[in-house]
Structures are given as C-alpha cells and as structure tokens.
Amino acid sequence: MKQKIIVLDFGSQYTQLIARRLRELGVYSEVLPCYSELKSDGVAGIILSGGPASVIGPDAPPFHTEWLNLGIPLLGICYGLQLMVLHFGGAVEQGTSREYGPASIKVESSEALFDGFSVGESTMVWMSHGDHASKIPAGFKLLASSAGAPIAAFGDETRRMYAIQFHPEVNHSVRGTEILANFVFKICAVEANWTPACIVESSTASVSAVVSPTAQVICGLSGGVDSSVAAVLVHKVVGERLHCIFVDNGLLRHNEAEQVVAMLGPKGLGLNIHLVNAQKRFLSELAGVVDPEQKRKIIGRVFIEVFEEEAERIKNVTHLVQGTLYPDVIESVSHRGPSATIKTHHNVGGLPERMKLALIEPLRELFKDEVRRIGRTLEMPENVLERQPFPGPGLAVRILGDITDERLATLRKADHIFMEEVKAAGLYTTLWQSFCVLLPVKSVGVMGDGRTYEEVIALRAVTSHDGMTADWAYLPEGLLRKVSSRIINEVHGINRVVMDISSKPPATIEWE
Numbered sequence: 001m002k003q004k005i006i007v008l009d010f011g012s013q014y015t016q017l018i019a020r021r022l023r024e025l026g027v028y029s030e031v032l033p034c035y036s037e038l039k040s041d042g043v044a045g046i047i048l049s050g051g052p053a054s055v056i057g058p059d060a061p062p063f064h065t066e067w068l069n070l071g072i073p074l075l076g077i078c079y080g081l082q083l084m085v086l087h088f089g090g091a092v093e094q095g096t097s098r099e100y101g102p103a104s105i106k107v108e109s110s111e112a113l114f115d116g117f118s119v120g121e122s123t124m125v126w127m128s129h130g131d132h133a134s135k136i137p138a139g140f141k142l143l144a145s146s147a148g149a150p151i152a153a154f155g156d157e158t159r160r161m162y163a164i165q166f167h168p169e170v171n172h173s174v175r176g177t178e179i180l181a182n183f184v185f186k187i188c189a190v191e192a193n194w195t196p197a198c199i200v201e202s203s204t205a206s207v208s209a210v211v212s213p214t215a216q217v218i219c220g221l222s223g224g225v226d227s228s229v230a231a232v233l234v235h236k237v238v239g240e241r242l243h244c245i246f247v248d249n250g251l252l253r254h255n256e257a258e259q260v261v262a263m264l265g266p267k268g269l270g271l272n273i274h275l276v277n278a279q280k281r282f283l284s285e286l287a288g289v290v291d292p293e294q295k296r297k298i299i300g301r302v303f304i305e306v307f308e309e310e311a312e313r314i315k316n317v318t319h320l321v322q323g324t325l326y327p328d329v330i331e332s333v334s335h336r337g338p339s340a341t342i343k344t345h346h347n348v349g350g351l352p353e354r355m356k357l358a359l360i361e362p363l364r365e366l367f368k369d370e371v372r373r374i375g376r377t378l379e380m381p382e383n384v385l386e387r388q389p390f391p392g393p394g395l396a397v398r399i400l401g402d403i404t405d406e407r408l409a410t411l412r413k414a415d416h417i418f419m420e421e422v423k424a425a426g427l428y429t430t431l432w433q434s435f436c437v438l439l440p441v442k443s444v445g446v447m448g449d450g451r452t453y454e455e456v457i458a459l460r461a462v463t464s465h466d467g468m469t470a471d472w473a474y475l476p477e478g479l480l481r482k483v484s485s486r487i488i489n490e491v492h493g494i495n496r497v498v499m500d501i502s503s504k505p506p507a508t509i510e511w512e
Helices: 015-024 065-069 079-087 176-187 196-210 225-241 256-264 279-286 292-311 326-331 351-355 368-377 405-424 477-490
Strands: 004-009 029-033 043-048 074-077 091-107 122-135 141-146 153-156 161-164 216-220 242-248 273-277 317-321 358-360 433-447 450-463 494-499
Touching: 004 015, 015 029, 015 176, 043 079, 043 176, 065 079, 074 079, 079 091, 079 122, 079 161, 141 161, 161 176, 196 225, 196 358, 196 368, 216 225, 225 242, 225 317, 225 368, 242 256, 242 292, 256 273, 273 292, 279 292, 405 433, 405 450, 405 477, 433 494, 450 477, 477 494
Parallel strands: 004 029, 004 043, 043 074, 074 161, 216 242, 216 317, 242 273, 317 358, 450 494
Antiparallel strands: 091 122, 091 141, 141 153, 153 161, 433 450
C-alpha cells in the first residue's frame, strides 16, 4: 500500500492546492471531507485545511477528533491551527483586527518544520483569518509570529504535531513549498515516489487485474485530454479490445471529427474508433430550444441514447472507460453537503447504471497537470495533450438562442479564425481557453456604402490553472485588430466583434 498524506477539508478555497503542492513534491495525497470516519491505513501524515467557519462559532463543521490522537504526524493550517489549539487545551479568540493577504512572519525556532530557516529571519506568507490563537497548548513551542498573529506557528517535535496560521500552499507564501517539504520529508519521512512512470505502471496493473483476456471495453471518446489519455492507458493493456465511441453531435468545431480520428485513430495513436454521425438527430431535438439548461439536458439524454445504441453493437462488453479526474471526485463531496448547481455538466455519468458495466477510471486520482505528464510518459503528441478544454455540449452553449445549421456555420468559421490567429501569435498553450460566442442580438453597421443589420461575435480568452477560477486574458492589440477585421470581412452575417473581459467568478468561463 502506498504511503499517503491525508488532507482533511474544512472548506478552504485552497484545499485542492495543498494536495497539488504535495504531489508536485512527488508525494501522493488525498483530500477527504472533514467529517470522514477514521481510516489510517497507509497514512503517513495528516493535514487539517483552512476553512471559512470559526472554531468557536456555532457553525463549526463536524470533525472526528480521533484523527488527532493517532500518533501520526499532524499539520494544521489556518482553521486547522485553531482546531488543534482548542483540542489540546489552548485558547482561541476573535481578534480586534483581521489579517487577510500578504504578511511577514518572524521565525522564532528553526526546528523541523522551519528547518533551513534562520532564527529571527522574516519571510512573506499569505494570511486569511479573523480568529487567532491567544494561548499555545501545553507541551507546544512557539515557532513563528506576526504582527496580526502573535502565534503564527507552533509545534511539538516529540509528538510530531505542528500548526501554522498562514497558507503555505499559495504562491504568495514565498517559502511555503519548503515548509510543506519539511513536513512530508523530514517529519512524515515519506519518499518522493509519486511519479508519472509509477502512476502508469499502477494504472495498467489495475486494468489488467479487472479485465478478462476475452472481454471487450468501450470508451466515450471526446478528443479532449482526459478521455484521450484514459483511452491510451487502457489501450496499452487491452489493445484492439478497446472500442472508442466518438459521437459527432453536429456541435463540434471546424473539422473536429476528422482531426480527432486523424490524431487518435489507426493512422495516429492507433485507437480503435467508432465514429457515429448523429448530427441530424441532435439538431432536430435542439430545434427552437433557447434555455441553456434545457439544451444541456437534451444533449446529455441524446448522447446517452446514441452511445447505448452503438455500444450494443459490440459483443461481450464488460467495462466502460471514463476520464474522471480527481477534482471531479473531490467536488462531488462538499465538506458540509452538496454544493449549489451552477449548471449541469455533460458527461456519461448515467451510463454505468443503465448499461450494467463496470467502470474503469484510470485518471481518478489525478489532477489535470498530472494527466498531461502521464500522456507525455505514454509518448502522446503535444497537439493532443495541449488541447484547450471544450465543453461537452459543444457549440450549443456558445450559441446564445436558437441553434440552427446556419448559426453553427457562422460560429464555426469565426471560431476557426480566432484559433488560427491565437496559434499564429504563439498564445494557444498559454491560454486556458479561447473561443467565440455568437450572440442573439443584431446591430447596425456600414459595409461599403450600405447599411447592415447583422449579428455579434464575442471573443472569450481566459488564463487559469484548473478552470475553477479564471482571469480574462489581456490579448495584444494587434491580435485583436486582426481577429476583428478577419471575422467581419470573412464571416457572412457578422458586422461587430466584442471582447468579454469578465473573470470567474463572478462570471463563468462559458456563457451558458
């Protein structure tokens, strides 16, 4: 059993980032809700995350304190520090002033957690707290202090228990990664063995163990990074017994179906792809539908129907491959309960129960950046691994209003121009997503000596690390001028181009 660090989630916006930082160090970590029952097998260390609640308030989330009494190395972060203070007999109180943002801490002791730091030196960290510890529990030693948090860190080297008021996982904490490394390597004594090669070996062994030598396996292939890497991993084990079903729903980008088959099919990576042309079926069902949630539900239902029909043509199928990622798993369980639904996400989640197939999710323990590293280990080409995310409902959620063949053609052409120019400018891989949206409004324009009354294209380009939050991208003026000119001149029916400069939150990346 692999050694792992457990991160107990008390609701911090940075919880996933803690796990990612540890994995970047080569250490396997899992995020569990703070109310999780005790499971200590293979656990080399426990981290208590931050959180928005007050440990001395009525809304403190549920927590099994047995986690603190296992004798396993422990690190409390922010809320986690205050929880440890209360549990071990110290005191927490509401401060007269809160501390949010960058702060300077002074190192009071360089033992263990602050190994490599000098006593008395200052370092910048990221604080985010209102309450603060006013009394260290007996047996613990002060390790760091700040103006807003006199007890910024404390620890007990004998019991291997430590707590810090700041967030070492964010980039603003200048030496935060060094502190996390001290915890996992010096205090927990784990090895850095979470590598792409080990992950591939473990994943392929798992597939071999569950798929019989004669069984057939199907995969819902979208051409995106996740489903492509998952398919290649499973193909490495079962070969031609893997059947990738690619559904052309008529909502794809310019020449996308052909490109996916060329990249991943027999002449590319060698996958066995069943290309299903269901364009008329999808567009018929979507005719006249303008509500975005209704669009998504229709596309999800029809996709399942088409996928099932195609899968039934393949005999002796026992397993379904899905490109589920670790953030999907984490986000399905809130530290308090179900999160609000912002919009329905299109996937094949309804298939296993209806089709009575066993699931294979080889990427279930991975973040997106780890998936790309796995793909490189499998020697997959960069044009597959660096593809920008594309929504399951495709262009249906980038056409506001009615979806018609004509409007799809308009958006495809405009989007293709934008992609061409973004790639020509060398920006494609630096952007998380860049695309066009066709708006359901018309505006007056002048072309030649005549009046026009035509539709509007919005450009959307964002930067992000994981899609959970995103900033609008500041594109070069020359690029915007060229894109606008080309779209208006080359795309019939468009006389105006605008730029979306909204970040997520409060906006979402897609418009619908």
